[in-house]
Amino acid sequence: MMSYKVDIDGVSSFTADEGDTLLSAALRSRIGFPYDCSSGGCGNCRFELVSGEVSELWPEAPGLSARDRSKRKHLACQCLAKSDLKIKVRTGDEYLPAIPPGRITGQVSAIRDVTHDMREITIKTQSPACFKPGQYALVSSAGVARPRAYSMSNLPNDEGIWQFIIRKVPGGAFTAHLFDAVKPGDPLILDGPYGMAWLREDSQRDILCISGGSGLAPMLSIARGASGKKMDRRINFYFGARTAVDIPGPRDLDFLMGSQSPCTSKIVVSNPDDSWAGETGFVHECVERDFGSRLEDLEIYLAGPPAMVDAVQEMLFIRYRVPVQQVHLDRFF
Ligand SMILES: Cc1cc2nc3c(=O)[nH]c(=O)nc-3n(C[C@H](O)[C@H](O)[C@H](O)COP(=O)(O)OP(=O)(O)OC[C@H]3O[C@@H](n4cnc5c(N)ncnc54)[C@H](O)[C@@H]3O)c2cc1C
The missing domain is CATH 3.40.50.80 (Nucleotide-binding domain of ferredoxin-NADP reductase (FNR) module)
Incomplete structure (x- = not known):
């Protein structure tokens, strides 16, 4: 597998493996790379490419304006390294992952209707389900181009149980696949946990x-x-x-x-x-x-x-x- 070195402003660096987005690679290396949705929508993981070559997974992603593109800006959640890179971005401790994300394949163990258009999908992995309440995982399936973000609805556990509540989006590419093709026993790939909107256990507020x-x-x-x-x-x-x-x-x-x-x-x-x-x-x-x-x-x-x-x-x-x-x-x- 190819991997490339990504240098951030000469201050820190990380290695991006082939197939990993720059954002996932940075967070796996415990770099506080700014982000939010990991889905190309929010624009928080925008960075400036100083040198090197990247490929874009979703060139029209709405998180980047035409002005951003003209200034060599890219979205780290939608970019793969094609060479060693030098980039500019302001990292921050608030983005340091509480639990560094990892990729793991699980099996669908149950599917249950929650409403007419929402389903609970349960995935079982061999290793514990490690996340903070409120976080999400990027879920992908062999044969479907790109992962989508889904939030866990259950609590972290040693049994490797990950539960999601997913709404079928009319005309949606991934939810059509999840609702129409995926069945118990099928493998799904989880990459996570991601997200900063997790339960602050130490807060005394209601x-x-x-x-x-x-x-x-x-x-x-x-x-x-x-x-x-x-x-x-x-x-x-x-x-x-x-x-x-x-x-x-x-x-x-x-x-x-x-x-x-x-x-x-x-x-x-x-x-x-x-x-x-x-x-x-x-x-x-x-x-x-x-x-x-x-x-x-x-x-x-x-x-x-x-x-x-x-x-x-x-x-x-x-x-x-x-x-x-x-x-x-x-x-x-
Ligand atoms: C942080 C977060 C948590 C979420 N949690 C949940 C949840 O718990 N339950 C739930 O039902 N939904 C959740 N979503 C929404 C979910 O990720 C999907 O957007 C939704 O299921 C529709 O997916 P779709 O493929 O069916 O629809 P589509 O309309 O095909 O795609 C929807 C989204 O996928 C991304 N996308 C589209 N095209 C591409 C492309 N070519 N390359 C890369 N990305 C693309 C975009 O973000 C787009 O808005 C969450 C989203 C985010 C950002």
Whole structure:
């Protein structure tokens, strides 16, 4: 296997193996390379190529503007080294991986419907499932071009059980494969863990989890992680659904019943029919009604579609001035 040396501004360096993106290679080497989605969407892993040659996995990735491209900027999550490289990027300790990501092949051990368009897929690996609640893995399958990011919904464990809640996206390349072709016993490749929106165990603040659609997965993991320990922190769990049929059943949402910490959960439906008697509107509107200026006292986790995350961010940062270090989020590009 070919490997190349990547020099960052003459200050640090790492080795990129053939087939590994620059971002994964850097994080595996415990370099604090800035990133967020690992999916070409956010642009946080943008770097300047000073010398050497790279190949782009997704040349049109939206995380890079035409101006960026004209200035020799690239996305580390979408680049493979084709030679030794010199690059410029500002690394930071906040990006140091809590657990360096690794690649491992597992087998699908169970598939279960969560709603009409969401499924829980369980993958079993030989080695322990090491991640922090709220993190994600890049999942790939032989024969399908590129991996996609999926958040674990369960907790880390020694048995090697990785659970994901995946929504079928109309016209989506990877979810079509997962829903239509993958069956129990099939191998899937996991690369992870990635992501910074993990449960801050040492925070004393009450917790607020806000999710929309399949953003449920990492919020379940975080709430499970927090509720498994006897603490004085209250867990406030909010789930936004478009219609009542998009709400998972009690098996997926009643996990807080056994919580050792005080907790409340609310489901908010944005497009209700006459049969829905619960909260209505967008999920962040309900959160605002319930907390208002008390938002600044909370440790806040959120995940879901970019439009939902943008609306929540606008509320938290612009209207209520919540400190950024108290907010941990994943945008599902
Ligand atoms: C951090 C994170 C966590 C996520 N967690 C979950 C989760 O728990 N559950 C869930 O259902 N979804 C999750 N997603 C969304 C998921 O990764 C996929 O975007 C979604 O399943 C749709 O994939 P698709 O291939 O079916 O759709 P497509 O529309 O085919 O692709 C969707 C995404 O894949 C990437 N992509 C598209 N084309 C290319 C290409 N040529 N090369 C490289 N990348 C490409 C882009 O990011 C694009 O937005 C998460 C996303 C992120 C960023």
